Amino acid sequence: xxxxxxxxxxxxxxxxxxxxxxxxxxxxxxxxxxxxxxxxxxxxxxxxxxxxxxxxxxxxxxxxxxxxxxxxxxxxxxxxxxxxxxxxxxxxxxxxxxxxxxxxxxxxxxxxxxxxxxxxxxxxxxxxxxxxxxxxxxxxxxxxxxxxxxxxxxxxxxxxxxxxxxxxxxxxxxxxxxxxxxxxxxxxxxxxxx
Amino acid sequence: xxxxxxxxxxxxxxxxxxxxxxxxxxxxxxxxxxxxxxxxxxxxxxxxxxxxxxxxxxxxxxxxxxxxxxxxxxxxxxxxxxxxxxxxxxxxxxxxxxxxxxxxxxxxxxxxxxxxxxxxxxxxxxxxxxxxxxxxxxxxxxxxxxxxxxxxxxxxxxxxxxxxxxxxxxxxxxxxxxxxxxxxxxxxxxxxxxxxxxxxxxxxxxxxxxxxxxxxxxxxxxxxxxxx
Amino acid sequence: xxxxxxxxxxxxxxxxxxxxxxxxxxxxxxxxxxxxxxxxxxxxxxxxxxxxxxxxxxxxxxxxxxxxxxxxxxxxxxxxxxxxxxxxxxxxxxxxxxxxxxxxxxxxxxxxxxxxxxxxxxxxxxxxxxxxxxxxxxxxxxxxxxxxxxxxxxxxxxxxxxxxxxxxxxxxxxxxxxxxxxxxxxxxxxxxxxxxxxxxxxxxxxxxxxxxxxxxxxx
Numbered sequence: 170x171x172x173x174x175x176x177x178x179x180x181x182x183x184x185x186x187x188x189x190x191x192x193x194x195x196x197x198x199x200x201x202x203x204x205x206x207x208x209x210x211x212x213x214x215x216x217x218x219x220x221x222x223x224x225x226x227x228x229x230x231x232x233x234x235x236x237x238x239x240x241x242x243x244x245x246x247x248x249x250x251x252x253x254x255x256x257x258x259x260x261x262x263x264x265x266x267x268x269x270x271x272x273x274x275x276x277x278x279x280x281x282x283x284x285x286x287x288x289x290x291x292x293x294x295x296x297x298x299x300x301x302x303x304x305x306x307x308x309x310x311x312x313x314x315x316x317x318x319x320x321x322x323x324x325x326x327x328x329x330x331x332x333x334x335x336x337x338x339x340x341x342x343x344x345x346x347x348x349x350x351x352x353x354x355x356x357x358x359x360x361x362x363x
Numbered sequence: 364x365x366x367x368x369x370x371x372x373x374x375x376x377x378x379x380x381x382x383x384x385x386x387x388x389x390x391x392x393x394x395x396x397x398x399x400x401x402x403x404x405x406x407x408x409x410x411x412x413x414x415x416x417x418x419x420x421x422x423x424x425x426x427x428x429x430x431x432x433x434x435x436x437x438x439x440x441x442x443x444x445x446x447x448x449x450x451x452x453x454x455x456x457x458x459x460x461x462x463x464x465x466x467x468x469x470x471x472x473x474x475x476x477x478x479x480x481x482x483x484x485x486x487x488x489x490x491x492x493x494x495x496x497x498x499x500x501x502x503x504x505x506x507x508x509x510x511x512x513x514x515x516x517x518x519x520x521x522x523x524x525x526x527x528x529x530x531x532x533x534x535x536x537x538x539x540x541x542x543x544x545x546x547x548x549x550x551x552x553x554x555x556x557x558x559x560x561x562x563x564x565x566x567x568x569x570x571x572x573x574x575x576x577x578x579x580x581x582x583x584x585x586x587x588x589x590x591x
Numbered sequence: 592x593x594x595x596x597x598x599x600x601x602x603x604x605x606x607x608x609x610x611x612x613x614x615x616x617x618x619x620x621x622x623x624x625x626x627x628x629x630x631x632x633x634x635x636x637x638x639x640x641x642x643x644x645x646x647x648x649x650x651x652x653x654x655x656x657x658x659x660x661x662x663x664x665x666x667x668x669x670x671x672x673x674x675x676x677x678x679x680x681x682x683x684x685x686x687x688x689x690x691x692x693x694x695x696x697x698x699x700x701x702x703x704x705x706x707x708x709x710x711x712x713x714x715x716x717x718x719x720x721x722x723x724x725x726x727x728x729x730x731x732x733x734x735x736x737x738x739x740x741x742x743x744x745x746x747x748x749x750x751x752x753x754x755x756x757x758x759x760x761x762x763x764x765x766x767x768x769x770x771x772x773x774x775x776x777x778x779x780x781x782x783x784x785x786x787x788x789x790x791x792x793x794x795x796x797x798x799x800x801x802x803x804x805x806x807x808x809x810x
Contacts (some may be wrong), residue, residue: 186474193635248683342794350751397691552614
């Protein structure tokens with residue numbers, strides 16, 4: 170399974186099997202922060218960034234666990250290491266670039282325990298990706314997440330001025346739109362094969 | 364949390380570390396116990412599932428041996444079926460004759476990676492069995508590759524046309540539209556699952572081109588082992 | 592769906608007496624008033640991802656309930672021992688442990704089931720319901736009450752997953768728990784098993800809940 174081309178991995182993770190719309194990962198921020206375009210794009214950037222870090226961490230960690238024959242510690246070590254790595258990076262950014270920190274900072278702690286991050290780490294391990302493949306997979310997943318979030322935010326900004334019945338306002342309406350988006354994304358299926 | 368919100372009690376880092384270490388040790392104990400306890404049963408189930416798949420794609424086999432494909436293009440027998448991509452499973456009938464070789468292959472389908480296993484009989488130079496191990500193809504459409512009887516009929520006897528010295532495949536397997544099959548090595552596709560059936564053709568084509576010549580090169584090894 | 596409540600109205604004496612006891616309250620709130628999925632809209636990933644059949648939904652729900660029960664118990668037991676500063680980290684450790692346990696247990700029970708649920712079993716770790724209950728309830732309450740709370744929330748979660756899974760399986764395959772309900776002439780709504788169907792079904796259930804709530808107030 171490790172012979173998949175990098176391009177196929179990217180397309181697969183971002184469009185065909187979009188993390189939000191096909192795997193339902195990261196639904197909480199998807200429902201929560203997709204109200205405004207500006208926040209949505211920043212959140213997308215932050216998630217992509219965290220995904221990259223955790224992807225590399227997970228790759229290194231998995232190699233280590235396999236080497237010492239302790240794969241049963243996979244889940245527990247993934248979550249601990251990813252959470253600490255993000256914390257460290259957060260402190261680092263705060264010190265080095267306060268502007269970037271203001272843009273991403275408030276989202277970082279929120280994201281750490283987001284299912285999309287852990288999901289990415291688990292999926293890449295299951296698929297047996299190498300380091301480069303993992304990084305591309307993380308980039309694709311992040312791009313897909315950002316795309317879904319921005320599309321959603323655009324639609325919701327418009328709907329704000331539409332007259333909708335009270336019972337569907339909020340989550341119900343957002344879920345309906347997500348369903349329609351998910352249908353639309355099914356059109357991308359088949360891109361990866363020839 | 365009432366006491367904590369007003370004045371958090373001052374706690375030395377020593378106690379924090381002790382608490383975390385203790386929790387960690389307790390957790391590790393639980394995990395190791397669960398792992399040890401379930402391991403035999405999980406391995407048994409895995410082996411059984413694999414065996415079932417192999418028996419299905421090599422009709423008439425009663426025993427099997429596992430070989431690893433070495434990077435230099437030779438086969439080597441291995442005792443344990445470690446999780447490793449380049450394994451082939453040789454199946455033997457009651458008399459100890461080679462009944463066929465089961466090979467795992469995978470590739471990109473319509474929705475996600477499709478994993479298959481197929482049986483190849485070097486004596487008749489045919490594919491003799493096929494089964495989808497894993498696919499996330501669209502229910503009702505793409506997943507016909509798993510159960511469409513006409514499509515599965517393809518794999519009862521699908522010839523692999525080899526060059527004279529058996530060092531390469533002359534005609535690569537390809538899937539064609541349903542009802543358009545003309546050549547022996549073509550796969551009759553499924554209406555409504557065009558891309559999925561083409562993907563299966565593609566996976567088989569790539570895998571057979573790579574592995575079938577290797578099998579023929581190593582045929583003495585595969586057959587001899589059974590006679591011992 | 593509203594079993595405990597509607598029965599309560601039927602024979603008031605017994606049920607109201609029972610409802611006044613606190614532990615029953617802890618249990619019932621999870622089922623209805625604070626249902627994790629329909630009211631709190633938490634734990635969405637597994638809710639949507641594995642509910643393409645009633646069986647998968649049930650298995651996922653039970654696995655989550657087990658983890659919730661164990662983590663609530665342990666967190667409540669250790670609530671006076673674990674220093675406040677490292678509590679979240681310890682909760683995550685505890686939760687991850689029990690999820691690993693469940694993962695191995697499911698693999699040992701049925702390969703097929705573990706394949707169907709896939710990585711989503713491991714993802715129970717990040718189900719906000721579990722960490723949420725540990726932090727909001729078990730860290731401040733006695734073991735007994737925490738157990739009741741976990742059971743209530745857990746069964747509320749199971750109920751929600753079953754509700755989603757049954758609707759999706761019924762419309763998508765024409766069956767429930769694998770048993771054919773509709774005659775074979777029924778043309779399956781494939782979309783219900785696809786991801787989009789998950790979003791639509793959840794939207795439908797939330798709509799029903801919202802409607803019920805506003806309707807009740809109007810009465």
